[in-house]
Amino acid sequence: MKISFLLHNVYGIGGTIRSTFNLAGALAEHHDVEIVSLMRTQEAPSLPLHPAVRIVPLIDLRKSSRVSDADNPLLKQITPRIPAAEANGTVNFNALTDERIAGYLDSTDADVVIATRPGLLIYLAELGRDAGRRFLRIGQEHRLYETHKPALRAACDAAIARLDAHTTVSEADAATHRAKLPGISTRLVGLPNGVPATGIEPSDGNAKLVVAAGRLIPVKRYDLLVTAWATVAARHPEWKLRLYGRGPQQAALRTQIDELGLADHITLMGPHSPIETEWAKGSIAAVTSREESFGMTIVEAMHCGVPVVATDCPHGPGEIISNGEDGLLVQSGDADAIAKGLLTLIEDDDRRHAMGRAAKVAAQRYAPERIAAAYEKLIGELQAARGQSATVRRSHDSARAPRKPLAATLKATVKGLMGKAPLRPVATCRADGHGNLTLAVSGPGVQGQGLALTLTERAKGNHHRVPLTAPATAGGAWTATLDLAALRLTEDRWDLHVVRGDGTRRRLSCSYAEGRGLLTAQPPAGTPFTWWVPYTTVDGYLALRAWYRDAHAEAESVHADATGVTVTCTLYGTTLADPADLARTGGNAPSVIAKPRTTGDPLTSPVTVLGPGRFRFTFSYAQVHAARADQEAADPVWDVSLRPGTGAPATLRVGRILGDVLDRNKTDLYPLVDGVRPYFTKANNLALTGPKRSR
Structure with missing residues (x-):
């Protein structure tokens, strides 16, 4: 059969797009599948998509395109069909979207059309009603019933009543829909998102790293996670937290991290796609949301063999995690409970490893092919109710030719074109x-x-x-x-x-x-x-x-306190001068210098040896302020190097290179204290900025 998905913009990277791609790809193994993108904003999708799935864009917003709609005046005309909360939100609906989606629904030969967000749901119910006997109309709710504003909620309720079926991503939200919409004939079904296993090497559970990922927005409650991490870091400073994502709360989280003195313990990593490689680096995943419609990140982490500590917020997490078996559910909105859950797995290696193995097995129930089979079953039942069951089967049961699995198709193509x-x-x-x-x-x-x-x-x-x-x-x-x-x-x-x-x-x-x-x-x-x-x-x-x-001094930790910046390092490729040798030869003791990029004398600091190849040094703010007087630059910078005291090499840069992070200047950020800030350059070398010259 032919299945069509309606998406607002195929070319973004949101969770609805990802889940639609997963489901469409699984269905494309056996059916004719297309994704209709109301908007086109770039040449190709940002996320990977099964090559058998066609993309059908309706409005081209690329100014460089020869069929560009960017200057179409209908884009600026208000639509009377979609409530303002949806039409003027982060996405856009207007008179041109009215026109194009109506044209598509009037001409499509699809057997099933699935709408993936409220505005598209309203279009499908209203503009597709005359074609309702030609194709099944199914809506999807990717958020929660209670999260929509009243006008949009009322419009969605009216639209749902005119569809053949409406799905939610949790059974709890399906129950809410049934309670709020009694007496309608529309099938209301909970069908979770499909989340594929990737084949990447799973976590071994040994890294001292906790990972969280998602939009930096209030509902995710990452502020609670940061607060909880202060407790974790106090007991286990060797463990680190990485938070992936972007959003409007980034600046507030950065400030909170700095005020709690956690800059060297929590890293804001920015967005990363695909995220699965980053889940696999962690030994524990953290989800601290106030509410979750589903919890795709939970399943992604579980696929990578990572147990999840999640708040037991409404809907998603409690349906995914078996508490105490493949993850932990903790009290929602409680930073102490989050810290306790994390510490439980940090301090129990055997339990953490066992949960990671169980999580990987449990995640298989969300494989896209299983979710696709559930959709096939729903569609078959809907068609059977119409007396049209013979027309809705996998393509090898219908008049359409069977579609070969992707791997077989690629193999045959390569073989035929040797x-x-x-x-x-x-x-x-x-x-x-x-x-x-x-x-x-x-x-x-x-x-x-x-x-x-x-x-x-x-x-x-x-x-x-x-x-x-x-x-x-x-x-x-x-x-x-x-x-x-x-x-x-x-x-x-x-x-x-x-x-x-x-x-x-x-x-x-x-x-x-x-x-x-x-x-x-x-x-x-x-x-x-x-x-x-x-x-x-x-x-x-x-x-x-x-x-x-030739050699390198790795800055393992950088700590800016009330009096100065202290850095702990490990040395590679050379050694520090031996004190006994220095006593005999009268050579120079190891030291660290911070050389100004313009005029003035360098800052110097003695080295405290901590053990073979390890040392520590401190630059006080008083030193930096005193040296500032000799600087002509408005924004002074000092580059930090080590003098090992061995004579070869004479100096070597201090930096942070080891590990898996590409650009430390984008992730490893430190607060400005008393006008001084340590930072890493584009080459991942350590530098200091001093007080700006007053103007």
Whole structure:
């Protein structure tokens, strides 16, 4: 059968888009599926979509498009059909959307049309009513019944009563709909979102890291999580919290973190897609929402073998988590309860590991193919009620030709085009516990003798060639391993390409760049110091960032208190001068200098040795203020380096390079105290800013 989904904008990255893509892709294995995007804002979707799913845009807002609607005057005309709370919100409905969606519903040959948000639901009920006998009309609620404003809620209620079925993502919200809408004939069904397993390496539960992810908005109550983390950090300072996402509460959370002195314990990571690689880095996931319509992030984390500590808020979490078996449910709105739940798993390794294994198994019930089967069952029952059951079956039971599974289709395509297929390589990249990278490369045209991987230095064009090893079995991926100790990449960003025997060369797209192994990996012993972080570029390609230095001082912790900035470091590639040797030779003791970028003398600090290769130093605010008088710059900056006292090298930069984070200047942020702020530069080196010159 033909199934059509109505989305407002296919080209965004929200949860409704992700869940629709998951369900549409699963249904496309057996049916003809399209997604109608009311708006088009870019060339291609930001999220991955099954290639058999067609996208049908109705309004093109790209000014560069030859069929652009960006200047259509109907875009500015108010629609009488959609309440203002929906029409003028974060999305937009107007007279042009009225016109285009009406035209689509009047002409579609779909067997089923599914609307995914309130405005589209209203359109489907109103504009699709004359076609109601031609196709089934199903609405979806991706939020909660009680969360819509009164005018929009009333319009949705009236629309739902005219549909064949309406689904919610939790059974609790389906029950609310039934209670609020008694007597209507519409089927009201709870069907959760489909969340696929990705095949990435799951968490091993050993990293001292808790991960949270979602929009930084009030309903998520990340302020409670930050408060709870003050308790956790006091007992287990070695554990860290990462919070992924963006939103209007970011500035408030940043201020709260700084005021609680947690800048070196909580990192605001910004948005990340795909998020699954980041879940897998954590040993625990945290969800602290006031309410959740479903809890897609919970299932994503569970798929990665990560147990979730979640507030037992209305609807989603309690239906997903089996408390005490594959995660923990704690009191909603209670920071102490959140802290207690996190500490329970932090302090019990065996329980944490057992819950992680159970979570991975439990998440399988949300596999998209299972949710797709539930939708097929619902559709079949609705058609049977119409006496049309023979027309609604999987395509191999109907007049339509069966659709081959995606893997089989790709395999047949590649086999039929041996030697002729365009080269379109796609890779997954996985870092191991030694910092080495394993790449698995597949895709159209990846075949033949002499297939190789090339790494090209972005700034200077230098390159390395690494052979790709053919798969052991038909249809498998080609592989290459990049050895951190053996392959010397200069300090720069490197782009990766696949080169075929016939000379064809294409840049390597990236499905996943898995950095879990980098959390605990150490650089190769000796000198030089070298480190790599793989990442996906903004346009979807695989790249590496490499560091290569004679030696390096890694800033493990940076703490700004009331009197100064204290930094604890580990040294790689050299050693600190031995006090006994200094006593005999009269050499210089180890010290740290902060050199101004303009005029003036450097700041200096003695080094406190903490053990082999570890040391600490402090710059007081009084030092910085005294040095400020010699600075002509309006915004003074000092770059921080170590003098090991050994004579070779004379100085080396202090920075934060190890681990899996690409750009520390975007994530590892510290408060301004007494006019002084420590920060990391674009090269991930440590620097200090001083008081601004008064104007």
